[in-house]
Amino acid sequence: MDRAVIGAFSEDQVAKLTGLSRAQLRQWNRNGFIRPSFKASDDARKPYNFIYSFTDLLKLRVLNQLRNKHGVSMQELRKVERALDHLGDDKWTKQKLWVSNRKVVFNEPESLRKREISSRQFVAEIALEVVTSDAREDIRRLNDRDEGAVGQVVKRRHFHSSEPVFAGTRIPVAAIVDYIEAGYSNEQIIGQFPSLRDGDIEAARSMPEAA
The missing domain is CATH 1.10.10.10 (Winged helix-like DNA-binding domain superfamily/Winged helix DNA-binding domain)
Known part of the structure; x- marks a missing residue:
């Protein structure tokens, strides 16, 4: 990891860098979903009271995409968090994630197939080239005279x-x-x-x- 980009970030800086609102950051902090790595005091009015690490920043950028861009529910995010807990602090950043029907999907290492993390169900992948060739063959049979x-x-x-x-x-x-x-x-x-x-x-x- 590039040490030049590792630093400490205030709540305002994190909000600007992630697209999350300060209210959302504070709510996740209060309910324990994502807490900043460092806390100077219990006085939330101090500008640098809560300090986020670079790892925190990466996690929050991913979560902003999942929650606010793709509409993944908090219930689903918590299920994913528990399922990936064995990855520790890297649970949101260690592997590539997809969203299917507002469910978080990852590439299962053992089978190399995409699977919903929370339900453990595999996601059906449609090979478009197969669909195209099958359609052409069906048309050919349909047109047989x-x-x-x-x-x-x-x-x-x-x-x-x-x-x-x-x-x-x-x-x-x-x-x-x-x-x-x-x-x-x-x-x-x-x-x-x-x-x-x-x-x-x-x-x-x-x-x-x-x-």
Whole structure:
């Protein structure tokens, strides 16, 4: 630790350096949650009556983030304090902490998984790359069609006013004709409608509307 930054801090200085109010500092001092390392006398009116150490300052900066920025309750903070008591004075600064749904979470050394400190429940982590690949695979399966339906145009009763659609889909042929007339290529159209194939686009091109 850099000895140049180690010092003694008054209540006013700590309030400025942590973002905590003097009232909050005094309340935590009174109820024993976080007390300054040094106390000159019982006269709270003296400006340097309570002296905070650099370690105190670090703890209070972390607690300000948890309590005032992330809305972690005092009940939760006290549970975390008890759970991390084996770390001594470093309980709030020794390891990286996260907040999930206003619960404090840490990286459990044994399993390398994130776990709520107070409840000891593991936090579900969502791998976004897996979600993306799974979604693409589900879309691919959803768009799978009988190859015999490719290039076939049918009419479905009570669907799109019985307008022609591509077999095995709900895509109106007229919609694809509009894309063709707008100058879209087969590849661009299929990019918009992944369930279609080149045979479907060619079938749309042969429609009188596309002539």
